[in-house]
Amino acid sequence: xxxxxxxxxxxxxxxxxxxxxxxxxxxxxxxxxxxxxxxxxxxxxxxxxxxxxxxxxxxxxxxxxxxxxxxxxxxxxxxxxxxxxxxxxxxxxxxxxxxxxxxxxxxxxxxxxxxxxxxxxxxxxxxxxxxxxxxxxxxxxxxxxxxxxxxxxxx
Numbered sequence: 001x002x003x004x005x006x007x008x009x010x011x012x013x014x015x016x017x018x019x020x021x022x023x024x025x026x027x028x029x030x031x032x033x034x035x036x037x038x039x040x041x042x043x044x045x046x047x048x049x050x051x052x053x054x055x056x057x058x059x060x061x062x063x064x065x066x067x068x069x070x071x072x073x074x075x076x077x078x079x080x081x082x083x084x085x086x087x088x089x090x091x092x093x094x095x096x097x098x099x100x101x102x103x104x105x106x107x108x109x110x111x112x113x114x115x116x117x118x119x120x121x122x123x124x125x126x127x128x129x130x131x132x133x134x135x136x137x138x139x140x141x142x143x144x145x146x147x148x149x150x151x152x153x154x155x
Contacts, residue, residue: 001099003056005090011063013099016053018044023062024055027082036080052076052100056092063087066096068111076104078111 003011016024021044028036028043036043047053052068064087068078078100083093101109 003092003095003099005087005092005095007090009058009090011092012057013054013096014057016047016050016055016065016067018048020055020062020065021047024065024082027062027065027084030085031082033082046079050079052078052103054096054100056096058087064092064096066100068100070104070107072104073106074108076101076107076109078109081111 001013003013005011021040024047025037025040025043047067050067050069052066052070054066055062056064063084065080065082066078067080068076070076078097081093081096083096097109101107
């Protein structure tokens, strides 16, 4: 499927392929998402097991991705939405969210947002549902508490 950016450029949306993980990790590293980069095997398994997993390419270059999970009826949960810094402001993120929501039109979209991305989601009409407290269990180590993410909902 093609996506037309605000400036008229055409991009391609396609399903994630296993070979894409290197470019996905490059985008993660550039964004400073070190947890995903450092845990390469876990990140790859997450992609392999997600039923919403797409990339946007500009020719051969991957410039955006979206990963999520859905029950296909009620909830579409977006785990990650990443747009290469050089391609932001072109409407790719909004078009990408619309693309996946069109696939599951009866669902509500829920997502996590960082302190830097929350304004993007608010501009698109998503409602802030507050700070999420999440515990990450770790084998033979104390759990980690995350409190810096916010959830957003759009019905």
